[in-house]
Amino acid sequence: MKVKLGELTKIRTGKLDANAASDDGTYPFFTCSKEPLRISTYSYDCECVLVAGNGDLNVKYYNGKFDAYQRTYIVESNGDGRLHLPYLYHFMTRYIQELRKLSIGGVIKYIKLGNLTDAEISLPDIKEQKTACKKLEKIKNIIDKKESQLFYLDNLIKARFVEMFDDNFGEIVELGNVCDVRDGTHDSPKYHNAGYPLVTSKNICDGKIDFSTCNLIQKEDYVKINKRSKVDVGDVLMPMIGTVGNPIIVNTDKEFAIKNVALIKFKDDSVILNTFIKTLLESDYFGRAVLSKTKGGTQKFISLGDIRKLEFNLPPIELQHRFATFVAQIDKSKFAAKQ
DSSP: EEEEETEEEEEEOBBBBBOOOOTSSSEEEOOOOSSSSESSSSSSEEEEEEEESSSOOOEEEEEEEEEEEETTTEEOOOSOHHHHHHHHHHHHHHHHHHHHOOOOOOOOOOOOOOHHHTOOOOOOOHHHHHHHHHHHHHHHHHHHHHHHHHHHHHHHHHHHHHHHHTTTOOOOOHHHHHHEEEEBBOOOOOOBSEEEEEEEEGGEEEEEEEEEGEEEHHHHHHHHHHHHHHOOOOOOEEEOOOOOOOOOOOOOOOOOEBSSSEEEOOOOOOOOOHHHHHHHHHHHHHHHHHHGGGGGSOOOBBOOHHHHHHHHEEOOOOHHHHHHHHHHHHHHHHHHHOO
């Protein structure tokens, strides 16, 4: 049996601005970010599922005292005893993909209350819901262990990067002088039910492009955008709006266009490797030099100019190749850990 969420829950939103956070606060402060901030006071004390209403749509479960940003939806049981909140949380972690498709707006996408109240959820009895949650928790524990392995391997790459390249030798260069640094379109082409994927910051996650969440554009717009920002295999892409940073190396020849995403291209005889640049953009140094300059309120962004002006010591190409070989070995271990 499927039931609309609005028949099982009561939904409200937080009341605070994002700048109400306090670094040394006692209580969690839920905004649209994946990780909660802290705050010194609380307005709510309940068991609930929290859904980010704009930007980086995501879902959290919490039971206790907290406060919330004005675009965060607080979803509670209506008290009729038919819904187990952890069951709803597990449902929403999957349904969030549908919400991303339903989101509207320009640069900052958002969902409406009706997108939540009209969502249909399969509703077995409470006992079955709790049994399902126990099974899902076991699966989650397995996934968490795998993610810990991947986190460890990622840190090995970062540690090796510092070990090999932290001696400050080599000529100081700007990224824009050794690579072709540009970005995608800033326009908003019309979307269609079929066509070419338009990749934005929100479609780059977990080290890859999620084409299933991309809006589609017509060939005319695709060709127009790619006249200045065609993406090729081996290029580096990096989100510039919302969840900034998190670069990837393109490993697909699928045809697509980009919007508000940094594009870093390399020549065949380049003095720099994409593996080196990707890791540089993931480093603490990049965080201090560029990400600390992010602008905007709830929706952060970095400028193309700041990326182009990033200064670093250019290491010998032979040393970069040694590092790339090490990364390739770690990537094999990461692939095995994901199985």
